[in-house]
Amino acid sequence: MLASLLEKLKNNNNVVLQADPGAGKSTVIPLELLEANVLKAQKIVMLEPRRMAAKSIARFLSKQLSETVGQTVGYQIKNDTKLSNSTKIEIVTEGVLLRRLQTDPELTDVGILIFDEFHERSINADLSLMLSLESQQVLREDLKILVMSATIDTSFISSYLHGAPVIKCSGRSFPxxxxxxxxxxxxxxxxxxxxxxxxxxxxxxxxxxxxxxxxxxxxxxxxxxxxxxxxxxxxxxxxxxxxxxxxxxxxxxxxxxxxxxxxxxxxxxxxxxxxxxxxxxxxxxxxxxxxxxxxxxxxxxxxxxxxxxxxxxxxxxxxxxxxxxxxxxxxxxxxxxxxxxxxxVSDLSGVVLELANAGFHKYSSINWLTPPPASHFDSSQSLLIKLDLLDDEGRVTSLGKAASSLPVHPRLAKILLSARNSFESQVSCYLAAMLPERDLIKDCHSVDLLLRLEALIEAIQGNGVQSGLNQQALKVVGQDFKVLRNNIPKVDEQFKAEGIQDSVGYLLLSAFPDRLAKRRGLNSCRYKLANGKGVTLQESDPLTSYEYLVVIDSDAQNKEGRIYSAAPFDINILSKHFSEQVVTDTDYEISSSNKIYAHQRKKYGQLIIEEDKSENVPQEFIHDSLVKLIPKDYKKILNWTPECEDWLNRVAWLGGKLDGFPYLNIDLIMGDVANWLLPYLPNIRSISELKSINLFPLLSSILTYRESNLLDSEAPQFYLTPSNKNVRIIYSTVQGPTVSVILQELFGEVRSPMLAGGTIPLRFELLSPAKRPIQITSDLEKFWSGSYVEVAKDMRAKYPKHRWPEKPLEEKPGRSIKPK
Known part of the structure; x- marks a missing residue:
């Protein structure tokens, strides 16, 4: 297998290796590549998904060479590096490789990238392979890529690597x-x-x-x-x-x-x-x-x-x-x-930011190994835009570039970059170090982030008792804090935590703008987030005494997820520092006394921060209020007569049938009152005044002179019977225009009149002398020659004193009763 692998790597830039457990993928191949010198003194960088594995493999390989870790073989993982100038094989984790690709896309001193245990398909492994392949195609034609695993879909990976040869090897494991x-x-x-x-x-x-x-x-x-x-x-x-x-x-x-x-x-x-x-x-x-x-x-x-x-x-x-x-x-x-x-299945915020920083901001143009759900991409991109890390087109901003250079999630990077002074820079480092790790406090009665932050500050400064803290988590957070503090120039060595709550609230909301939460009731443990989702605290948690929280971590349940981490928030911070994100909505309602009152709400996302009701609506806002009120309740507010209703039905029906006639309905008409109604009523002060206005002339003026003539000719208000009577036509978009007429009034009417440019026949509901329906037809001609015979026969028995002639078209239309 080794000879075949070396040969394939000599003649191909990309190779896929499937080898059973025990075959020596991780522990043999790096040393063989080094000894074969196929890379011409360039380094071998092997990606391991897990930190423990990276260190373990580095120790094993060094032992094989009778060396200590950090000589020929070294490793680099989060907060732990053992490398030297003589290191030729580097075992690294995914975040380390991503940082290197970001700062040095050419991978200047690297001869081969080995992706070990690639079947795990972590999000950062996928992204690293994607960016490495891009580097190979654009900047480093000589860069070699080897993808390895015991259980991997080799044909799929080979295809992604442009037809890379596949080597399969059995292992040395036992049954x-x-x-x-x-x-x-x-x-x-x-x-x-x-x-x-x-x-x-x-x-x-x-x-x-x-x-x-x-x-x-x-x-x-x-x-x-x-x-x-x-x-x-x-x-x-x-x-x-x-x-x-x-x-x-x-x-x-x-x-x-x-x-x-x-x-x-x-x-x-x-x-x-x-x-x-x-x-x-x-x-x-x-x-x-x-x-x-x-x-x-x-x-x-x-x-x-x-x-x-x-x-x-x-x-x-x-x-x-x-x-x-x-x-x-x-x-x-x-x-x-x-x-x-x-x-x-993952949050793509970090991936989307990395790709945008590399010049890829459109989902469809990215060379995905496995495309994520477009909704996940869009959601992450929207968040990054909200954080000002991307512009409205999805391209990386200067702030986004700065965030991408920091070794943390984009939200945490926003915390670090939002600090306005030395004090907040220090606070931001504590927060960004603490938030990704496990809970610092053992068996705590509250999810209050401030409790943990204060304990962390005291522990790091050596002032607090650490017996109740998770020591391993504290160690990791302390290491991360030191790394982050080195990245942020504005820090105060003599840091004191007094008055920290407002700074924490400001920094957290800068990074979690969608996670501001408002308590649903005075004694409730249920909260509503700015993004509309519900979350809940344990009833015994002291945080329930706060009306507002910033929720950092919560279970994303369908209804109400449990809060795992949150901090109290002073709502005054919102108006001081986030006023541009607070919008004011004004709705108008009609009181029982027919007065207009204004309902004003200040909203942050889907949260109502303040609201006020007032009947003192200034004259200059009366028109604004009517624009909002009329579409919701026009029959109550306007002098809406049967004439208006009839006109509307005719217009709505004809608009859907006749080309060249405008399509109008009640929603469109009432949504446009600012143009056809209110300009002609400048001095209206109340609903009662508006009710007194004759609405029909203004309503009908929506149509032009030509359109009004079309309406009258192609959707007339009345049907003139042969007996010279006007009968109102009922227009319905469901059953078509219909007229109800006593049958004898239609004697002599050979066929049904046509409407809408001769395309739709008028529908007749034929009535008995008692004005009860006896037949419905849209084809009078067929009715006279067909079913009339049976109708007449039946009606003669029921109404013997009325006319039911055998030749109705030759009869004089008019009264149904027989002449004396």
Missing amino acids: VTETYMKPVNSRIEINVLKAIQNVIDDEGDILVFLSGIGDIKRCINKAEEFFGSREDIDLLPLHGSLPAEQQDRAITKTFKKKIIFSTNIAETSLTIEGVTCVIDSGLEKVLAYDPSSGMSKLVLSKISKASAEQRKGRAGRLKEGKCIRLWTETEHASLIDYQREEIL
């Missing part, structure tokens, strides 16, 4: 026996314990895959009930938020039997020495983005077949192993083949 075990209980810890008990006496360590930290804690607590007294067994957690020492303890071989309870962090890349059995819950938690709220929620979901295969492979690295799957074989067949790409 793993699969067992499917139907869960016996709804509690995951019970099912896991039962599986452990089945293999506890087997040789080797046990690796248990679980969905998250909560399940890990529950399973360890349950296992301790049965195995806690055994000195030969270690129960160890493994997840990304653990300190490095605890992570190392989980993956390093010891003399004790280890049962390792892990998230999917151990699914790939990491080789955990001693594992011979895998117990797989088949579950994982993924973030799902809701574009309508701009928020995400953690969703528990089933893993894919590819992930199940990766997890199973952990048990066959050293010898034959076992894999117990906590689901049925039938359920396994229904799993999706590959896990959904992160780009399909």
